[in-house]
Each structure stands twice: as structure tokens, then as C-alpha cells.
Amino acid sequence: MEIFFTILILTLIVSLSGVITRILPFQIPLPLMQIALGALLAWPQFGLHVDFNPELFLVLFIPPLLFADGWKTPAREFLRHGGEIVALALVLVLITVVGVGYLIYWMVPGIPLVAALALAAVLSPTDAVALSGIVGEGRIPKKLMDILQGEALMNDASGLVSLKFAIAVAMGTMVFTVGGASLEFVKVAAGGLLAGVAVTWAYSKSLRLINRWSGDDPATQTVLLLLLPFASYLIAEHLGVSGILAAVASGMTIGQSGIIRNAPLAMRLRANSVWAMLEFVFNGMVFIMLGLQFPEILSTSITQAELDPTIETWMLFTDIVVIYGALMLLRFCWLLLMKKFSQRFLKKRPMVFGDYSMREILIASFAGVRGAITLAGVLSIPLFLSDGSAFPSRYQLVFIAAGVILFSLICGVIALPLLLRGIVVADKALHRKEERMARAAAAEVAIESLHKMQERLALDQEENIDDQVLSEVSSRVIGNLRRRIDGKNDPGNALLIENLERRMRLNALRAERGEYYHLRAQQKISNETLVKLLHDLDLLEALLIESE
Numbered sequence: 299m300e301i302f303f304t305i306l307i308l309t310l311i312v313s314l315s316g317v318i319t320r321i322l323p324f325q326i327p328l329p330l331m332q333i334a335l336g337a338l339l340a341w342p343q344f345g346l347h348v349d350f351n352p353e354l355f356l357v358l359f360i361p362p363l364l365f366a367d368g369w370k371t372p373a374r375e376f377l378r379h380g381g382e383i384v385a386l387a388l389v390l391v392l393i394t395v396v397g398v399g400y401l402i403y404w405m406v407p408g409i410p411l412v413a414a415l416a417l418a419a420v421l422s423p424t425d426a427v428a429l430s431g432i433v434g435e436g437r438i439p440k441k442l443m444d445i446l447q448g449e450a451l452m453n454d455a456s457g458l459v460s461l462k463f464a465i466a467v468a469m470g471t472m473v474f475t476v477g478g479a480s481l482e483f484v485k486v487a488a489g490g491l492l493a494g495v496a497v498t499w500a501y502s503k504s505l506r507l508i509n510r511w512s513g514d515d516p517a518t519q520t521v522l523l524l525l526l527p528f529a530s531y532l533i534a535e536h537l538g539v540s541g542i543l544a545a546v547a548s549g550m551t552i553g554q555s556g557i558i559r560n561a562p563l564a565m566r567l568r569a570n571s572v573w574a575m576l577e578f579v580f581n582g583m584v585f586i587m588l589g590l591q592f593p594e595i596l597s598t599s600i601t602q603a604e605l606d607p608t609i610e611t612w613m614l615f616t617d618i619v620v621i622y623g624a625l626m627l628l629r630f631c632w633l634l635l636m637k638k639f640s641q642r643f644l645k646k647r648p649m650v651f652g653d654y655s656m657r658e659i660l661i662a663s664f665a666g667v668r669g670a671i672t673l674a675g676v677l678s679i680p681l682f683l684s685d686g687s688a689f690p691s692r693y694q695l696v697f698i699a700a701g702v703i704l705f706s707l708i709c710g711v712i713a714l715p716l717l718l719r720g721i722v723v724a725d726k727a728l729h730r731k732e733e734r735m736a737r738a739a740a741a742e743v744a745i746e747s748l749h750k751m752q753e754r755l756a757l758d759q760e761e762n763i764d765d766q767v768l769s770e771v772s773s774r775v776i777g778n779l780r781r782r783i784d785g786k787n788d789p790g791n792a793l794l795i796e797n798l799e800r801r802m803r804l805n806a807l808r809a810e811r812g813e814y815y816h817l818r819a820q821q822k823i824s825n826e827t828l829v830k831l832l833h834d835l836d837l838l839e840a841l842l843i844e845s846e
Contacts (some may be wrong), residue, residue: 304346304348307339307346308348308583308586308587309579309583311332311335311336311339311582311586312332312578312579312582312583312586313582315328315331315332315335315582315586316328318331318335319331326711327431327432327433327707327711328431328582328585329427329428329431329432329585329669329707330432330707330708330711332582332585332586332589333585333586333588333589333592333704333707334589335586335589336585336586336587336588336589336590336591336592337589337590337592337593338589339586339589339590340589340590340591340592340593340594341593346590347590347594348587348590352674352675352677352678353678355587355670355674356541356542356674356678357528357531357532359580359583359584359587359670360454360531360542360545360670360671360674361527361528361530361531361541361542361545362524362527362528362545362576362577362580363427363577363580363581363584364451364454364527364542364545364546364549365526365527365530365545365546365548365549366549366573366576366577367426367427367447367450367451367546367549368451368545368546368547368548368549368550369549369550369552369573370549371447371448371451371549371550372554373550373554375444376444376448376550379444379445379448379650381649382445382448382636382649382650382651383445383448383449383452384452385632385636385649385651386445386449386453386632387448387449387451387452387453387456388452388453388456390422390453390628390629390632391422391423391453391456391457391460392456392460393628393632394418394421394422394625394628395415395418395419395422395457395460396415396418397418397624397628398418398421398422398621398624398625398628399411399414399415399417399418399419400414401621401624402414402417402418402617402621402698403415405617405620405621406613406617406691406694406698407609408606408609408690408691408694409690409691409694409695410468410690410691412464412467412468413464413468413689413690413691413692413695415460415464416461416464416465416468416679416695417676417695417698417699419457419458419460419461419463419464419675420457420458420461420671420672420675420676420699421457421621421625421668421672421699421702422453422456422457422460423450423453423454423456423457423458423668423671423672423675424446424449424450424453424665424666424667424668424669425450425667425668425669425670425671425672426446426447426449426450426451427450427581427584427669427670428585428667428668428669428670428707428710429446429450429665429667429710431581431585432667432707432710432711432714433665433710433714433715433718437718438661438665438718439658439721441650441653442658442661442662442665445650445662446662446665446666451546452543452546454542454671455486455487455490455540455542455543456483456487457671457675458540458542458671458675459482459483459486459487459540461675461678461679463482465679465680468683468689468690469680469683469684485539486538486539486540487539487540487543488539489534489537489538489539489540490534490539490540490541490542490543490544490547491540491543491544491546491547492539492547493530493533493534493537493539493544493547494530494534494543494544494545494546494547494548494549494551495547495548495551497526497529497530497533497544497548498526498530498547498548498551498552499551501522501526501529501552502552504522505519505522508522516564516565516568516569517568519565519569520565520568520569520572523552523569524572524576526548526552527545527548527549530544530545530547530548531544531545567837567840584669584670585669585670587670588669588670588673588700588703591673591677591700592700592704595696595697595700596697596700598693598696599614599693599694599696599697600614602693603693603694609694614694614697614698614701615701617694617698617701618697618698618701618702618705619705621698621702622702622705622706622709625666625702625706626663626664626666626709629662629663629666630659630660630663633651633654633659633662633663634659636649636651637651637652637654637659639651640652657717657721660713660717661714661717661718664709664710664713664714664717665710665714666706667706667707667710668699668702668703668706668707669703669707672699672702672703673699673700673703675699676695676696676699676700677696679692679695679696738783741779741780741783742783744779745776745779745780748772748775748776748779749772752768752769752772755768756768781795781796800842803838803842804839804842804843807835807838807839807842810835811832811835814828814831814832814835815828
């Protein structure tokens with residue numbers, strides 16, 4: 299019962315966090331508000347304690363969130379920026395593990411090299427979810443955001459694999475060699491991607507059979523879709539490959555395949571609404587869980603630091619600032635190096651980095667905030683070594699990782715709005731022009747299809763449709779499509795007509811809905827009939843509102 303109440307409380311706090319950010323007189327990003335609320339709940343006066351199981355956290359929250367991000371990531375753009383993403387998600391991660399690892403080993407007393415490398419490994423992944431929460435959707439230029447999202451999707455795996463190697467060396471279960479580590483990384487990464495694609499392919503095949511047996515039941519299809527990221531993750535982990543990359547690959551595969559596009563309308567509508575709700579709840583849960591851990595991490599680390607004669611408490615906070623500064627400096631220098639490299643050696647096919655201004659390099663540097671994967675990774679470090687002794691300096695690793703997460707979010711909140719001020723992210727007029735062009739092209743194809751349908755119906759004896767009725771209905775539908783084509787030449791008048799027609803249709807729908815309720819109150823229609831009619835109206839209203 300206690301677990302049930304805890305889940306209800308956390309869900310309630312997630313729901314209220316967005317409301318609180320809106321009613322405050324000053325603006326605070328939603329992730330920071332959720333972290334603060336989590337820390338407040340963990341305060342002794344409230345006493346909400348949630349045991350943070352890193353393995354359970356990774357299985358429960360990370361696969362669906364990465365799956366959703368992969369679903370929304372266009373594969374073509376991801377592959378187009380493959381070089382840039384590899385440079386950040388793989389090469390920069392390895393440089394960070396070695397460079398920052400040796401800095402930690404040199405700077406923090408008492409931390410052995412393997413533990414320092416483990417801390418650098420968990421600090422290397424960035425968090426696109428936290429970034430979106432800080433700056434909001436559509437604030438960062440697209441050429442930047444595409445690469446940042448692709449980096450965040452892929453560097454979780456490289457960072458956690460590096461952590462796995464460091465822990466294995468510390469536990470004495472393996473001897474590190476560059477060749478062995480490289481081969482293992484390729485196996486884990488490629489295996490994870492293949493596992494995600496294979497699970498999604500099996501899902502698509504089974505879905506067709508289930509549709510045939512269940513009669514296109516949207517509830518069954520939606521539940522199976524919800525289970526897909528967990529299945530991809532667990533199967534990949536069972537095979538000894540990257541479950542994180544499997545979840546990403548599964549999301550990207552289902553986004554590019556025809557599974558959702560060819561699914562029944564009811565399933566598409568339900569799946570989209572369910573995923574939107576889950577993303578909001580799970581994102582909020584992640585940051586509240588971060589906040590819940592901070593008070594205990596702070597008190598435990600300070601207590602252990604006071605017992606350790608070689609450590610001063612103030613040194614822990616100084617270490618956080620210095621390590622975060624090193625991470626940002628390394629990231630900035632790497633982006634600047636990629637810019638110079640692209641301009642000098644890749645003139646025929648330059649990387650996107652080559653076009654970055656100094657301002658955009660600074661944005662990309664501060665955009666590398668740390669989040670949930672970092673905390674889950676550092677808390678997954680074992681308490682004891684194989685011989686039963688305590689893992690060296692574990693409390694320092696946890697404290698520094700938690701501090702860097704919080705400090706990176708605060709620095710991002712301060713720096714990114716200043717750097718993004720005055721930047722025009724997208725030309726809205728260009729988007730509207732593209733939309734009108736696409737609508738007109740689609741209307742021309744639709745008119746041609748309607749002409750063929752009209753000819754086919756006129757010749758079909760079984761339909762038995764009057765020619766006048768057929769011509770009248772066809773002319774009415776084609777007339778609406780013609781207005782869309784003419785809108786290319788006179789967008790103002792076409793837009794006015796469309797908006798007026800939409801307002802009238804919405805007004806009519808609302809009047810119809812009121813009459814349906816009135817008929818039900820008079821018991822002239824059954825409740826089953828009312829539900830069906832209201833569902834049809836909701837679909838039409840959603841279509842009209844979406845087209846605004």
C-alpha cells in the first residue's frame with residue numbers, strides 16, 4: 299500500500315508541477331521545478347523516501363522515453379548528420395572519459411584512476427529531455443537541435459558501456475585492452491541496433507495477425523505498442539548488447555516503417571494521446587526522482603567527508619565547479635576543432651560544424667546538460683568490490699555526479715536564454731508557403747482520384763447512383779479542393795475562406811453535441827448511441843482544430 303501511495307503522490311506532483319511554473323511571478327524551467335519539488339518531498343518534514351534502484355530506473359523510465367525520441371527523429375536527417383553525431387556521441391565521449399578521468403584522478407585526493415574513469419564515463423552522456431525542458435520546444439535552431447538530439451540518443455550507450463568497462467576492471471573481472479574494448483563496444487552497439495530493428499519487425503508481423511484475429515481492436519494494439527520499447531530493451535540486455543540503443547532503434551524503425559501509418563484511425567489517435575501522456579508523466583517522474591535523491595546524497599556525502607581526514611567538505615563543492623568547467627571547456631574546444639577541421643579538410647562535403655558561428659558553438663556547449671542517465675549510472679556503481687571491501691570513494695563519485703547534474707542545469711538556465719536572444723529559429727512565412735504548396739499538390743492528386751472514382755461509380759451498375767447526385771457531390775468536394783489550389787496565388791483570400799468555413803463547422807459541431815445530450819436527457823436515444831455519436835464528433839472536431 300505504501301508503494302501505491304508513493305506512486306499516486308509522485309503522479310500528482312508531476313501533474314501540478316506545470317501549473318506551479320505558470321502561476322509563479324518569475325519563470326523557472328519545468329525540470330528545475332520538478333527537481334525542487336522532489337527535494338522538498340524528501341525533506342525530513344515531509345519524509346517521502348523512495349529507494350533508487352538504478353537497474354529498475356533504467357528499465358522503467360529510459361526505454362519508453364528513448365523510444366519516443368527515436369520515433370520523432372527522422373531517420374534521413376539522423377543519417378545525414380551521422381558524421382557529426384559520431385564525432386560527439388562516440389569520439390567526444392571517449393576523449394571525455396580519458397581527459398576528465400585523469401583530471402579527476404589528479405585533482406580529487408583518494409580517488410583511484412579506475413574510479414575516476416568511471417565517474418568521467420557517467421558524466422559524458424548529455425540529456426536532450428532536460429535541454430528541451432530548459433529552453434522549450436523550437437527555441438534552438440534546427441541545424442543545432444537535430445545534432446544535439448542525435449547525440450543524446452547515442453551517447454547514453456557509449457557512456458554506459460565505458461562505465462561497464464571501468465567497473466569490470468575495478469572488480470577484477472576483466473583486463474582492459476584497447477583492442478578488446480573496441481571490439482566489445484562495436485559488438486554491444488551494433489547488436490543493440492540490430493536487436494531493436496528485429497523486435498520491431500517481429501512486432502509488425504505479429505500486429506497483422508492480431509488485427510486479423512481481434513478485428514482491429516485499438517486497445518490491444520495500443521497496449522502492444524506500449525510494451526514494444528520494454529521488449530526491445532530487455533531482449534537486447536538479455537543478449538548482452540545495448541538495451542538503450544535497442545530502444546532508440548526500435549523507435550526510429552517504427553517511425554519510418556508503415557506500421558503506424560497503415561494502422562486503423564482509432565489506434566493512431568489513441569496511441570498518439572497515450573504516448574503524449576506517458577512522455578509527460580515519465581519525464582516528470584525522472585526529474586522528481588532526481589530531486590528525491592539530492593538531500594540524501596548531500597547529507598551522506600557531507601557526513602562521510604567529515605569522517606575522512608583527507609577531505610574537506612568545501613572541496614567537494616569546488617570539485618563540482620571545476621569538473622563541470624572542464625566538461626564545458628572540452629566540449630567547446632572539440633566543437634571548435636570540428637569547425638576548423640571541416641573548413642580545412644572537408645570542403646567538398648563539409649560537416650554542419652563548419653557553418654557554426656562562435657555563438658552557435660557556445661549554445662551547443664551549454665546545451666550539453668547532464669540528467670537522468672548520469673545519476674542512474676553513478677548509482678549503479680557497486681557498493682563493494684569482489685573481495686568484500688568498499689568501492690573506493692563511491693560517496694565522492696555520487697556527490698560530484700549529482701552536483702554536476704544540478705550545476706549544468708542551472709548554468710543552462712542562465713546561459714542559454716541569453717545566447718538564444720534575438721535568434722530567429724525558423725521563418726514562419728517559409729513554413730506557411732511550404733504548407734500551401736504541399737496542400738495544393740495533394741489537392742491536385744485528390745481531384746484526379748475523384749474524377750476516376752466518379753467515372754467508376756457512373757459505370758458501376760450495382761451502385762445504382764443517380765448521375766445528378768453523383769455530379770453534385772463530386773462538384774462540391776472538388777470545389778473545396780480547387781480553393782486550396784487557388785490559394786497558392788491568393789493566399790490571403792483562401793485563408794480567410796478556410797478560417798470562416800472552419801469556424802462555422804466548429805459552431806455546427808458544438809450545436810450538434812448539445813442536441814445529442816438533449817436527446818439523451820429526453821431518453822430518445824440510448825447511452826450507446828450517444829457515445830458513438832459523440833466519438834464521431836470528437837474526431838471531426840480534432841481534425842478541424844489540428845488544421846488551424
